[in-house]
Amino acid sequence: MCGLTYAGVSWDAHRCIREGRAGIERRQRQRLQEIVAYARAHSTYYGRIYRNVPELLSGIGELPVVTKAELMSHFDDWVTDPAVTKARIEVFLADSGNVGRDFLDRYVVCTTSGATGIPAILLHDHTALVVYNVLGYVRSLSVFWHSRGLAWALVRGRGRLAAVFVTGGHFLGNTMMARRIRKIPSRRRMQRIFSALEPLAELVSDLNAFAPVVLGGYPSALETLAHEQRAGRLHIHPVLINAAGETLAPAKRQLIGTAFDCRVGNYYGSSEAVGLTYECTAQRLHINSDWYIVEPVDAGNRPVPAGHLSDGVLITNLANRIQPIIRYHMGDRVTMDADPCICGSPFPSIDVVGRTDDILTFPTPQGHEVQILPLAIATVAEETPGVAGCQLIQRTPLSLTVRLRVKDGGDQEMVWAELRNRLAAFLSAHGATTIAIEKTDEAPAPHPLSGKFRQVYSELTPRHQ
Structure with missing residues (x-):
């Protein structure tokens, strides 16, 4: 894991697809053994709960399930770097000037919402960031490059990218955008996050002035903007729209795509699991299962068979070592597809019932x-x-x-x-x-x-x- 390079991870990502399901499962097994061994050796919390776990796993089911509440209550024991403490991070997070800066110059820090009453503080090491970026570019974006004329449209529009998310804090999207701009300040002219907190009329005016060719945001925000576009108050012409953060219902996808006359992509992931999925040309969400393990479970955390809706899902991140996420319970309900996707991908595909709040x-x-x-x-x-x-x-x-x-x-x-x-x-x-x-x-x-x-x-x- 240490010293992973973009070239090496990219090559492996391509080779993994060529090797098919057997190659994916082999990588998953090896990386699971590695992350469990690392967590056991460097995290006091995991060392304690893995005390009776065998050194050589026969399956992921031998590991205990963890929850956000448990991990956050044992934060200092959870992390694998003794220099990282909750008290030090809270001081860091309290300074809004630190948005986009790396904590201790080596960790990206973000916070999650308290949608279930339990906000979280999450860290990602630089090796994990390499994996996330490769998964995004090699798998997610590669699907859209097959769209006719997309590359030329992006060049013609000078690649202006706009995202409508919550700003003003250390939320993942805001943090990552600020981090990219800190590295290359000139990106500010081409990449911007617009605040979902601002009044709609102001948001519409700002987007009209920026004229993005790629637009991302929560489905609820994109739905609202689609109505503004149809009413003639918003008049932008994106060639690609990406939805994330909430469930994208088929009717909403159609509404958004029709209003803007462009392709609408979907993504399922979280601050704990960046790069968890990608959407194929058949509009199916595929799990990047060479770097993630997704387990649909019932109310008792027992496995739910493919084709059946789960009560929750357990996520294992095989890339991030500063704050291991192993069999981490999330409340989203998913259905693992029983049949292979018509796109031919060897990666499993899922349907997700995630956050479905109302406008x-x-x-x-x-x-x-x-x-x-x-x-x-x-x-x-x-x-x-x-x-x-x-x-x-x-x-x-x-x-x-x-x-x-x-x-x-x-x-x-x-x-x-x-x-x-x-x-x-x-x-x-x-x-x-x-x-x-x-x-x-x-x-x-x-x-x-x-x-x-x-x-x-x-x-x-x-x-x-």
């Missing part, structure tokens, strides 16, 4: 409507000091109900007052100035119909726009 629609005093992106308003809530978890529910056109969980030792009334003020300011900035923000005594809970935790959702009957 909220509120009236303005002027008689218009404003749309609020779920990840944007959720971030406002999560970033409020003292909030351990929350759920935002629209039950009437002019109200927002908040289910709140405060961190241990926090003052419930003070946290609620600050959260209410922040939500009111955010909604007002978007033009929704008359919304009643109410707190209920109910704790954040799974959706009563789906049984899945949804952080932001509407109980109103959806309307076609």
